Amino acid sequence: MEFDFSYYIFWTLNYFFLFYGLLLIALYFFAIILSSKSVATNKRKARFLQVNDIVSATDIPSITLIAPAYNEGQTIVENVKSLLALQYPFYELIVVNDGSTDNSLSLLIEKYDLEPFDSTFITQPIPTATVNKIYKSRKLQYKQLTVIDKNNGGKSDANNTGINFASTELVLCTDADCIIEQDSLLKMVRPYLEEAEQEVIACGAAIGIINDSIIKNGVVQELKLPKRLIPMIQVVEYIRAFLLGRMAWSEINGVMLVSGAFGLYARNRLIEVNGFNVHTVGEDLELGIRLRKHMEEIKVPYKMVYLPETLCWTEAPNSIDILVKQRDRWARGLWETMALHKNLFFNKKYKDMGIFYYPYWMFFELGAPIVEFIGLLSLIIFGLMGLINWNVAVLLFICVYLLGCIFSTIAIFIYVKNFKHYDSGKEVVELLLAAYLEPFVYHPVLVYGQIQGYYKKIFSLKSSWGNMKRKGFSSNP
Amino acid sequence: MEEIILKIIIKSLLVIMLIIYGSIAFTMNYRRWRKRRLNLIEETFANVTSFYLYPDPNIEPDLIKIQRTFRKIGIVPSKPRNVQYLIDLMIRTQRSILGENYLKLKTLFTQIPPYGASANKLGSKRWYIKARGIREIYEMNQSQYVKELIGLRNHNNIYVRREAQIGLIVFLGWKSLRFLPYLKRQMTLWQQIKIVEKLNDLYPEPDLFYLRKAYQSEKPYANELIMRIIRKFNIIEDVRYIINFLDNPNFDTRESAIYCISSFFLNEADLSEIKKKFYNISNIEQQLQLLKYIHKISNEIDLVFFKDLLYNGTDIIKLSTADILWNNGYKEEVQEYYYHQYAKQNDGEMVSV
Numbered sequence: 001m002e003f004d005f006s007y008y009i010f011w012t013l014n015y016f017f018l019f020y021g022l023l024l025i026a027l028y029f030f031a032i033i034l035s036s037k038s039v040a041t042n043k044r045k046a047r048f049l050q051v052n053d054i055v056s057a058t059d060i061p062s063i064t065l066i067a068p069a070y071n072e073g074q075t076i077v078e079n080v081k082s083l084l085a086l087q088y089p090f091y092e093l094i095v096v097n098d099g100s101t102d103n104s105l106s107l108l109i110e111k112y113d114l115e116p117f118d119s120t121f122i123t124q125p126i127p128t129a130t131v132n133k134i135y136k137s138r139k140l141q142y143k144q145l146t147v148i149d150k151n152n153g154g155k156s157d158a159n160n161t162g163i164n165f166a167s168t169e170l171v172l173c174t175d176a177d178c179i180i181e182q183d184s185l186l187k188m189v190r191p192y193l194e195e196a197e198q199e200v201i202a203c204g205a206a207i208g209i210i211n212d213s214i215i216k217n218g219v220v221q222e223l224k225l226p227k228r229l230i231p232m233i234q235v236v237e238y239i240r241a242f243l244l245g246r247m248a249w250s251e252i253n254g255v256m257l258v259s260g261a262f263g264l265y266a267r268n269r270l271i272e273v274n275g276f277n278v279h280t281v282g283e284d285l286e287l288g289i290r291l292r293k294h295m296e297e298i299k300v301p302y303k304m305v306y307l308p309e310t311l312c313w314t315e316a317p318n319s320i321d322i323l324v325k326q327r328d329r330w331a332r333g334l335w336e337t338m339a340l341h342k343n344l345f346f347n348k349k350y351k352d353m354g355i356f357y358y359p360y361w362m363f364f365e366l367g368a369p370i371v372e373f374i375g376l377l378s379l380i381i382f383g384l385m386g387l388i389n390w391n392v393a394v395l396l397f398i399c400v401y402l403l404g405c406i407f408s409t410i411a412i413f414i415y416v417k418n419f420k421h422y423d424s425g426k427e428v429v430e431l432l433l434a435a436y437l438e439p440f441v442y443h444p445v446l447v448y449g450q451i452q453g454y455y456k457k458i459f460s461l462k463s464s465w466g467n468m469k470r471k472g473f474s475s476n477p
Numbered sequence: 478m479e480e481i482i483l484k485i486i487i488k489s490l491l492v493i494m495l496i497i498y499g500s501i502a503f504t505m506n507y508r509r510w511r512k513r514r515l516n517l518i519e520e521t522f523a524n525v526t527s528f529y530l531y532p533d534p535n536i537e538p539d540l541i542k543i544q545r546t547f548r549k550i551g552i553v554p555s556k557p558r559n560v561q562y563l564i565d566l567m568i569r570t571q572r573s574i575l576g577e578n579y580l581k582l583k584t585l586f587t588q589i590p591p592y593g594a595s596a597n598k599l600g601s602k603r604w605y606i607k608a609r610g611i612r613e614i615y616e617m618n619q620s621q622y623v624k625e626l627i628g629l630r631n632h633n634n635i636y637v638r639r640e641a642q643i644g645l646i647v648f649l650g651w652k653s654l655r656f657l658p659y660l661k662r663q664m665t666l667w668q669q670i671k672i673v674e675k676l677n678d679l680y681p682e683p684d685l686f687y688l689r690k691a692y693q694s695e696k697p698y699a700n701e702l703i704m705r706i707i708r709k710f711n712i713i714e715d716v717r718y719i720i721n722f723l724d725n726p727n728f729d730t731r732e733s734a735i736y737c738i739s740s741f742f743l744n745e746a747d748l749s750e751i752k753k754k755f756y757n758i759s760n761i762e763q764q765l766q767l768l769k770y771i772h773k774i775s776n777e778i779d780l781v782f783f784k785d786l787l788y789n790g791t792d793i794i795k796l797s798t799a800d801i802l803w804n805n806g807y808k809e810e811v812q813e814y815y816y817h818q819y820a821k822q823n824d825g826e827m828v829s830v
């Protein structure tokens with residue numbers, strides 16, 4: 001009787017995994033088609049609105065770049081210098097010192113000749129932690145720089161402070177330690193200039209990995225593939241995620257997540273939804289969903305878009321323990337966000353977002369690590385019980401592995417075809433090898449980190465933000 | 478049975494992998510080859526242009542020879558991508574050259590291939606080819622195709638109609654604004670910017686007759702475009718047109734109106750009109766922008782207006798008003814307001830102030 005029950009569970013799980021896997025493969029193939037179309041359309045559109053045209057235009061929307069900084073004394077001066085050098089005619093930079101305990105603020109004051117100005121009657125549409133002082137530079141060449149010194153409230157709170165103080169139509173939220181391409185703002189503003197029927201509420205662009213590359217004066221001088229395997233695999237992961245995932249979503253107006261490291265938003269809409277949620281570590285996804293909900297509720301046609309070009313570079317975790325911490329945090333953020341917006345689940349009121357996009361995130365983003373974990377457990381248990389036909393299992397594994405390799409290879413192909421980074425034969429071969437090693441050396445670590453994050457949420461274990469220790473960018477790696 | 482099926486699937490997947498590898502290798506090699514080809518076209522074009530613009534006094538430019546040279550490097554109708562590259566080079570060069578050389582260059586471009594390539598694109602079913610054709614027509618100043626552009630001004634593809642409308646501005650100037658009330662489809666911000674820029678570059682003298690004809694337009698994008706034109710050309714006598722839209726129910730129209738009005742210094746009558754409209758604006762951020770503008774252009778502080786905002790505005794407006802009053806020597810008024818608030822809050826406790 002007991003054996004029969006196990007047998008029943010075994011086959012139920014088998015069919016569940018088969019159905020889940022087939023659905024996922026179908027979605028991935030669909031994503032390839034959509035993203036190829038999206039990348040091609042983007043390229044065609046870009047021909048009609050080139051950066052040279054935008055840079056000389058006079059009526060384009062003004063942008064404020066918000067860079068929250070917490071204890072970034074080692075790199076803050078250089079990073080601000082790089083952010084001040086961006087090409088855009090109407091552009092302000094707000095650096096929010098989020099209660100740093102190091103010398104970040106004094107370094108900024110000294111280097112950029114900052115002076116405090118009167119902030120008696122500051123207006124804050126979004127409530128934030130107390131603002132202590134606001135600084136502006138005495139030097140004309142830094143006139144677009146504002147530094148806000150506030151009490152510590154976290155990254156989201158710092159972003160909200162920047163949104164409050166910005167006086168421009170658009171705000172770009174980024175991290176102070178990101179390297180942004182010089183013409184990125186000119187490219188990011190394109191969707192806002194070109195859209196007529198739907199309001200563009202947020203725009204994101206691909207983010208690249210910059211470990212071991214050569215950086216000079218805050219600009220990527222020479223892009224190199226990371227030397228270590230873990231960050232190299234992340235290059236493939238990012239290419240796949242942005243080029244296949246986000247671009248496909250963008251094609252069907254299904255983008256819910258604009259990365260917190262690099263996202264351009266309409267400021268008025270951010271204020272309407274009260275900015276970033278300071279109570280979650282998945283603030284970027286949460287904001288994306290809340291913005292979409294808001295637009296659905298006020299019944300204004302809208303769009304969240306993604307650009308395929310890599311316009312922002314960041315340092316990826318170099319070691320397994322830092323990677324686990326990062327993915328643990330991302331998993332907690334995802335869990336929190338999904339829980340916060342559970343009313344979207346198959347909710348017709350929110351149209352496609354309620355019927356398709358949110359359930360997709362629930363089943364395949366939040367659910368995937370759980371399914372994988374259960375799969376691993378059942379493989380061990382049913383294997384020990386002698387229920388598994390190992391010949392078929394191995395062949396099935398090879399099939400799934402090859403499918404994964406095909407998806408990564410296609411992502412690399414689309415990247416090589418459309419962009420000029422990593423264009424030497426050696427680099428492409430290295431990327432392909434990294435992609436093929438991913439399921440063995442990298443993916444299990446990810447699943448471990450994600451399950452750890454879920455475990456903390458389920459059992460309400462306290463956990464920190466989980467900041468990664470960065471090696472930092474240097475001119476001579 | 479399952480094993481056989483799985484083995485077939487694995488073999489098929491391996492074949493797919495090989496095809497993708499082949500595609501990657503082909504793409505990489507093609508890119509290198511293409512780059513060399515484009516460099517060759519660019520080099521030849523640079524040589525021909527410089528030779529034509531700055532000829533050797535002893536040698537007469539031989540157009541037949543030039544045509545043959547281009548044909549030799551692949552500028553033939555069967556290779557449209559090469560032709561396209563040459564056209565792009567021509568446009569780029571023409572944009573950067575002025576004066577007598579500009580006219581010489583135009584003459585040269587009419588006599589070398591490609592011939593009629595841009596006009597042929599107008600017949601294409603693909604939007605990006607059609608739109609590119611229109612752009613080339615106006616960039617290369619081929620005014621003989623203006624009728625075709627008029628026909629495309631309401632095209633269902635946004636890029637095609639945008640380029641057609643910009644083309645009409647290039648060829649017809651201010652006269653083309655008479656089409657504005659008859660446009661049926663949306664206009665993007667970029668389209669508005671481009672139209673204003675082209676008018677400013679090519680027809681810097683405003684023709685108010687045609688501009689005022691366009692005032693009949695009721696579409697929000699047309700209103701926004703007209704406001705931008707009034708701003709760009711600093712047409713102070715028509716500033717009332719902008720003022721009318723300051724409290725428009727449409728957010729974007731209000732946004733454009735506030736942006737456009739901010740470049741004008743107004744008389745007292747207009748200023749008091751703006752102050753009236755201020756109360757009808759539903760968005761606080763836009764109210765704030767307008768408040769800053771009112772303060773900027775006011776010769777002296779209108780105490781009645783500002784005190785009214787201080788006592789009756791929203792919290793954010795109150796703070797900003799307090800800021801303005803405080804920094805303009807009206808500290809007592811601000812203090813009085815806050816004492817008043819304090820007294821109101823503590824009314825129940827009978828605290829005297």
